[in-house]
Amino acid sequence: MALVVQKFGGTSMGSIERIKNAASRSLAAHREGHRVAVIVSAMAGETDRLLRLAREVAQIPNAREMDALAATGEQVSSALMAIAIQSLGGKARSFLGHQMKVLTDSAFTKARIKTIDAQRVISALDEGEIAVIAGFQGVDDEGNITTLGRGGSDTSAVAIAAALNADVCEIFTDVDGVYTTDPNVCPTARKITKISYEEMLELASLGAKVLQIRSVEMAMKYGVPVHVRSSFSTSPGTLVTSEGDLEQVVVTGVAYDKAEARVMLVGVVDRPGIVAEVFSELAQRNVSVDMIIQNVSTSDRAPGAPGLRTDVTFTVAKSDLARVKEAIADIAKRVEALDVRYDEDIVKVSIVGLGMRSHAGVASTMFGILAKEGINIQAISTSEIKISCLVATKYTELAVRALHDGFGLAKEPVEEHGGV
Amino acid sequence: MALVVQKFGGTSMGSIERIKNAASRSLAAHREGHRVAVIVSAMAGETDRLLRLAREVAQIPNAREMDALAATGEQVSSALMAIAIQSLGGKARSFLGHQMKVLTDSAFTKARIKTIDAQRVISALDEGEIAVIAGFQGVDDEGNITTLGRGGSDTSAVAIAAALNADVCEIFTDVDGVYTTDPNVCPTARKITKISYEEMLELASLGAKVLQIRSVEMAMKYGVPVHVRSSFSTSPGTLVTSEGDLEQVVVTGVAYDKAEARVMLVGVVDRPGIVAEVFSELAQRNVSVDMIIQNVSTSDRAPGAPGLRTDVTFTVAKSDLARVKEAIADIAKRVEALDVRYDEDIVKVSIVGLGMRSHAGVASTMFGILAKEGINIQAISTSEIKISCLVATKYTELAVRALHDGFGLAKEPVEEHGGV
Numbered sequence: 001m002a003l004v005v006q007k008f009g010g011t012s013m014g015s016i017e018r019i020k021n022a023a024s025r026s027l028a029a030h031r032e033g034h035r036v037a038v039i040v041s042a043m044a045g046e047t048d049r050l051l052r053l054a055r056e057v058a059q060i061p062n063a064r065e066m067d068a069l070a071a072t073g074e075q076v077s078s079a080l081m082a083i084a085i086q087s088l089g090g091k092a093r094s095f096l097g098h099q100m101k102v103l104t105d106s107a108f109t110k111a112r113i114k115t116i117d118a119q120r121v122i123s124a125l126d127e128g129e130i131a132v133i134a135g136f137q138g139v140d141d142e143g144n145i146t147t148l149g150r151g152g153s154d155t156s157a158v159a160i161a162a163a164l165n166a167d168v169c170e171i172f173t174d175v176d177g178v179y180t181t182d183p184n185v186c187p188t189a190r191k192i193t194k195i196s197y198e199e200m201l202e203l204a205s206l207g208a209k210v211l212q213i214r215s216v217e218m219a220m221k222y223g224v225p226v227h228v229r230s231s232f233s234t235s236p237g238t239l240v241t242s243e244g245d246l247e248q249v250v251v252t253g254v255a256y257d258k259a260e261a262r263v264m265l266v267g268v269v270d271r272p273g274i275v276a277e278v279f280s281e282l283a284q285r286n287v288s289v290d291m292i293i294q295n296v297s298t299s300d301r302a303p304g305a306p307g308l309r310t311d312v313t314f315t316v317a318k319s320d321l322a323r324v325k326e327a328i329a330d331i332a333k334r335v336e337a338l339d340v341r342y343d344e345d346i347v348k349v350s351i352v353g354l355g356m357r358s359h360a361g362v363a364s365t366m367f368g369i370l371a372k373e374g375i376n377i378q379a380i381s382t383s384e385i386k387i388s389c390l391v392a393t394k395y396t397e398l399a400v401r402a403l404h405d406g407f408g409l410a411k412e413p414v415e416e417h418g419g420v
Numbered sequence: 421m422a423l424v425v426q427k428f429g430g431t432s433m434g435s436i437e438r439i440k441n442a443a444s445r446s447l448a449a450h451r452e453g454h455r456v457a458v459i460v461s462a463m464a465g466e467t468d469r470l471l472r473l474a475r476e477v478a479q480i481p482n483a484r485e486m487d488a489l490a491a492t493g494e495q496v497s498s499a500l501m502a503i504a505i506q507s508l509g510g511k512a513r514s515f516l517g518h519q520m521k522v523l524t525d526s527a528f529t530k531a532r533i534k535t536i537d538a539q540r541v542i543s544a545l546d547e548g549e550i551a552v553i554a555g556f557q558g559v560d561d562e563g564n565i566t567t568l569g570r571g572g573s574d575t576s577a578v579a580i581a582a583a584l585n586a587d588v589c590e591i592f593t594d595v596d597g598v599y600t601t602d603p604n605v606c607p608t609a610r611k612i613t614k615i616s617y618e619e620m621l622e623l624a625s626l627g628a629k630v631l632q633i634r635s636v637e638m639a640m641k642y643g644v645p646v647h648v649r650s651s652f653s654t655s656p657g658t659l660v661t662s663e664g665d666l667e668q669v670v671v672t673g674v675a676y677d678k679a680e681a682r683v684m685l686v687g688v689v690d691r692p693g694i695v696a697e698v699f700s701e702l703a704q705r706n707v708s709v710d711m712i713i714q715n716v717s718t719s720d721r722a723p724g725a726p727g728l729r730t731d732v733t734f735t736v737a738k739s740d741l742a743r744v745k746e747a748i749a750d751i752a753k754r755v756e757a758l759d760v761r762y763d764e765d766i767v768k769v770s771i772v773g774l775g776m777r778s779h780a781g782v783a784s785t786m787f788g789i790l791a792k793e794g795i796n797i798q799a800i801s802t803s804e805i806k807i808s809c810l811v812a813t814k815y816t817e818l819a820v821r822a823l824h825d826g827f828g829l830a831k832e833p834v835e836e837h838g839g840v
């Protein structure tokens with residue numbers, strides 16, 4: 001008998017039929033003898049509907065009131081889920097953030113969980129009930145309702161699984177697991193059976209949308225095994241777990257992210273502290289910089305520009321580009337840049353794998369694969385378990401497929417049965 | 421400076437525009453120097469939408485979960501109302517049943533308020549905020565969400581006004597006050613300026629729909645002045661208050677109720693305890709009986725039926741008639757009734773007034789007025805401050821108008837300005 005936490009996202013709660021389907025999944029686990037706690041998101045579209053109502057009332061609605069408003073989405077679906085389980089003959093009880101209780105800080109709309117008191121939920125499980133818990137929400141010290149921010153139900157699920165010391169946290173979603181890369185781009189993409197927290201974290205940060213980053217961090221911190229699987233199929237999905245449980249491969253997955261833009265400051269005066277000036281100015285404007293590349297200094301490029309000069313290139317989220325452009329004239333003047341260039345027509349292609357730590361030459365293999373396809377690399381950044389290359393957007397599919405198959409991630413061929 | 425409690429019903433919260441209108445009403449009171457607490461209902465139609473969702477999941481949804489579900493309606497409107505007040509430049513904060521807190525028993529879907537801890541709301545008022553409180557909801561001892569039943573927001577408002585020791589509880593609604601009778605039936609109906617709790621209670625029980633009965637009982641118990649007024653007009657409505665504040669009139673209002681049906685057990689054996697048998701059987705089936713009339717015994721009516729016999733007539737809600745019919749064969753057999761007759765084509769017409777207690781002859785005046793119009797009275801019931809007559813439905817308008825004008829309730833004539 002295990003303690004299983006199941007999380008159903010908005011799509012899995014998208015209609016009465018789907019709620020009933022989710023209820024039958026929970027009940028099946030319960031009838032197999034497991035203790036079951038369920039975390040639910042709002043019905044698909046409901047959170048957007050509520051936020052739209054608030055914005056019709058005020059352009060910038062108060063954050064505390066937004067949370068009280070948005071939390072109703074999960075309250076509705078937790079009650080409906082409990083009713084659905086009961087209607088199928090099971091015992092169930094819903095719990096809200098303030099009932100469970102999930103204590104958070106007071107950072108409305110993006111609160112962080114401080115502690116979880118699971119006693120009432122454990123009592124319900126002891127009585128043979130399925131505990132249905134509203135995800136995404138908590139309360140602060142003063143009893144104000146808080147929410148964890150978009151995608152926060154994943155974080156709720158993992159945090160509650162940790163508090164309950166659950167054997168597994170099942171994340172039910174509309175895809176059937178984590179793939180070696182986006183199957184829409186690469187037809188040979190394969191479902192990954194097991195992946196480490198570290199790799200999942202890199203993939204999530206690099207553009208894979210299956211799990212929210214904070215939920216993976218929390219799973220890693222508390223060692224909660226996370227099983228990402230489909231609401232609409234009973235076949236196993238992907239288990240996210242600690243690396244000790246895994247066979248190590250060099251590259252586990254290929255990710256891409258089109259959401260960044262490249263900014264190049266040309267011919268910046270090369271004196272100590274110049275880069276710090278650029279990035280402290282951007283930080284003050286709340287712009288997060290991802291990749292940073294500074295070329296070695298060259299001699300003067302332009303007539304009349306004295307001393308050594310260098311080019312500074314960095315990438316930011318496309319959504320931050322407007323704020324960068326507001327700041328850049330001031331910055332360019334201070335660092336005496338000769339020109340500023342922008343490029344939104346770029347994609348960041350990354351490979352991720354724990355095995356890189358012990359295998360030399362992974363980077364050169366990656367560059368070789370891209371070179372063979374004639375793809376020019378505009379920038380490179382690396383971490384212990386990932387390598388990212390910036391290339392032109394038009395190469396997205398080509399680069400992803402070449403890397404995926406080049407690092408041996410292609411689908412195992414299915415044997416064909418036929419003929420004599 | 422007064423402490424004003426304002427309650428806005430579903431119609432007053434029916435759209436974003438109306439919420440903004442309600443917000444400006446609250447803010448106007450606040451700017452006049454009053455301390456203001458606002459109680460809100462769910463947006464019109466929202467509670468029905470939620471209950472419909474639950475019934476799509478299960479035919480008879482669990483009551484605890486229904487309350488968690490239904491309470492979201494007021495949670496949404498309290499947050500939107502707070503945002504609306506803020507957007508107009510005011511300070512506001514929303515409070516839910518568990519935040520305020522409104523402690524109830526655990527009778528889900530029809531809970532009763534036990535205590536109200538108003539400390540947090542008082543602190544908010546002390547800080548110059550408008551407190552926006554979700555009506556209709558509370559929590560029980562264990563922190564489960566409860567609701568007070570349909571129309572419960574009126575009760576919330578009066579109970580909170582009592583807890584805050586408010587100077588007045590304003591009930592904003594889609595009519596501009598309590599009328600001497602239904603203006604749709606009687607064109608001379610007049611808005612009542614002041615009415616006593618007792619009279620209001622009778623009128624509410626007799627079919628007037630302006631205020632929920634429990635809220636009037638509670639206002640009477642705690643002496644909370646209730647001002648019923650329109651959301652869409654600034655003119656004063658009707659003040660419901662204690663009788664000491666009133667000029668006494670003999671008849672204050674005329675009510676009618678078409679929701680009852682008459683049942684007649686013909687030729688019942690007249691022995692002690694026979695009526696008790698009938699009504700204990702109905703009570704067991706959860707049927708509430710309103711009027712009861714037992715005629716004096718007559719001798720046998722039917723050949724072969726020995727001893728004295730009598731007719732027993734009673735009225736029940738039309739919605740209970742199916743359950744009466746299920747029980748009646750058994751009942752008729754036990755009391756040896758010769759026949760059972762039903763009549764759904766009836767209306768109960770009532771006059772209400774504190775002055776009846778000190779004025780003789782009101783009943784005979786009423787019967788005289790009806791007789792003069794040729795209206796046959798089928799049954800009569802009285803209390804200290806009301807007289808009800810059962811008549812055929814077709815006489816509804818005629819009876820109401822004749823009684824209204826006959827007791828001098830007609831509108832004061834407006835002087836016409838014109839001519840030379």
